[in-house]
Amino acid sequence: MSFKEKGLLVVLSGPSGVGKGTVCKALRSRRSALQYSISVTTRKPRQGEIDGVHYFFRTREQFQEMIRKEELLEWAEYVGNLYGTPVGYVKETLEKGQDVILEIEVQGALQVKRRFPEALFIFLAPPSLSELKKRIIGRGTETESLIENRMSVAKSEMELMENYNYVVVNDQVDKACDRIEAIVLAEHCKVARLIEKYRKNKEFDER
Amino acid sequence: MSFKEKGLLVVLSGPSGVGKGTVCKALRSRRSALQYSISVTTRKPRQGEIDGVHYFFRTREQFQEMIRKEELLEWAEYVGNLYGTPVGYVKETLEKGQDVILEIEVQGALQVKRRFPEALFIFLAPPSLSELKKRIIGRGTETESLIENRMSVAKSEMELMENYNYVVVNDQVDKACDRIEAIVLAEHCKVARLIEKYRKNKEFDER
Numbered sequence: 001m002s003f004k005e006k007g008l009l010v011v012l013s014g015p016s017g018v019g020k021g022t023v024c025k026a027l028r029s030r031r032s033a034l035q036y037s038i039s040v041t042t043r044k045p046r047q048g049e050i051d052g053v054h055y056f057f058r059t060r061e062q063f064q065e066m067i068r069k070e071e072l073l074e075w076a077e078y079v080g081n082l083y084g085t086p087v088g089y090v091k092e093t094l095e096k097g098q099d100v101i102l103e104i105e106v107q108g109a110l111q112v113k114r115r116f117p118e119a120l121f122i123f124l125a126p127p128s129l130s131e132l133k134k135r136i137i138g139r140g141t142e143t144e145s146l147i148e149n150r151m152s153v154a155k156s157e158m159e160l161m162e163n164y165n166y167v168v169v170n171d172q173v174d175k176a177c178d179r180i181e182a183i184v185l186a187e188h189c190k191v192a193r194l195i196e197k198y199r200k201n202k203e204f205d206e207r
Numbered sequence: 208m209s210f211k212e213k214g215l216l217v218v219l220s221g222p223s224g225v226g227k228g229t230v231c232k233a234l235r236s237r238r239s240a241l242q243y244s245i246s247v248t249t250r251k252p253r254q255g256e257i258d259g260v261h262y263f264f265r266t267r268e269q270f271q272e273m274i275r276k277e278e279l280l281e282w283a284e285y286v287g288n289l290y291g292t293p294v295g296y297v298k299e300t301l302e303k304g305q306d307v308i309l310e311i312e313v314q315g316a317l318q319v320k321r322r323f324p325e326a327l328f329i330f331l332a333p334p335s336l337s338e339l340k341k342r343i344i345g346r347g348t349e350t351e352s353l354i355e356n357r358m359s360v361a362k363s364e365m366e367l368m369e370n371y372n373y374v375v376v377n378d379q380v381d382k383a384c385d386r387i388e389a390i391v392l393a394e395h396c397k398v399a400r401l402i403e404k405y406r407k408n409k410e411f412d413e414r
Contacts, residue, residue, distance in 0.1 A: 123398065125405075158405070166398060189329075189390060195368065198374075
């Protein structure tokens with residue numbers, strides 16, 4: 001078969017506190033065929049963290065240089081540190097035919113959409129706002145006013161759902177993973193993705 | 208939640224000999240939440256077949272009356288008998304929120320598309336045309352010229368794939384079922400289907 005299918009870029013996003021990290025970790029442990037992109041960050045490596053494995057550790061200057069050169073698919077500042085997704089790694093992996101998953105904030109997802117409109121945007125949603133509040137409180141690290149602030153951000157983020165292709169409710173981590181895997185599998189069956197393969201496949205062509 | 212999600216109409220189709228019946232039977236035995244539509248036919252009931260369970264048995268006159276009244280979603284003549292899908296049963300089941308699967312020929316699928324463009328059209332494809340030929344020969348009921356004829360029909364049917372949403376290769380029945388189930392699950396996660404639910408859900412609305 002001469003046709004080489006490109007990988008899918010899967011963007012998993014949703015309000016903070018919804019459980020993106022937990023779902024991604026569970027997907028990893030299922031050994032899904034998804035490749036995880038390695039982020040660039042300006043924060044200092046923690047004990048045991050290896051450059052190029054856990055993160056690409058860069059200085060703030062190097063990071064800003066990457067922004068200028070448009071080498072980042074998306075980036076954001078968080079608690080004084082910069083975090084971003086290097087476009088090179090993502091493109092190379094997709095070219096090899098492997099699917100890549102990015103776990104990012106809602107604002108970052110919208111940045112990715114401008115450069116990769118053909119990516120698959122999955123919105124991870126809480127079963128309800130009261131459940132989201134419970135999860136945020138459950139972390140036990142936030143003050144009352146911080147919680148209210150995060151809830152109000154989450155509510156505005158819910159309204160950005162319409163920019164996504166799919167919404168997956170994170171009621172149970174396992175079920176959320178099932179749905180994400182189903183979405184990726186289904187996308188690989190889309191006629192729009194495969195029609196070229198059939199057209200280029202001699203055996204289906206010659207008559 | 209005030210929003211009632213309608214069921215999905217899933218149309219499974221593909222060249223004859225590809226294994227539509229086998230895949231549907233396997234889906235049934237998995238107890239998928241898919242409802243199977245009951246066909247109307249003018250052929251005589253075989254031993255053990257019950258009207259309203261296996262088929263709706265009708266006279267040719269009754270059948271033609273159904274065509275005139277547009278009570279059939281699609282119909283076709285096969286070996287001297289008429290077969291069709293009653294539109295009433297399909298609509299009622301979808302309204303209840305249940306997914307319905309139709310296993311029909313390619314020509315029938317195109318008829319359904321005119322009336323239900325929002326249905327999910329899945330093209331069941333053979334791994335290759337030589338494999339399809341093997342399966343047709345394997346049935347052992349066909350003469351050489353009939354086989355050639357069916358192969359030529361199959362080749363033109365393959366070209367109609369672009370009218371479908373998804374293509375599922377029937378390389379292994381179990382894998383084909385996995386893909387079909389994934390497609391149905393993924394479709395239920397589409398933002399376009401769910402956004403109304405979120406908009407109508409008070410808890411996500413009030414702020």
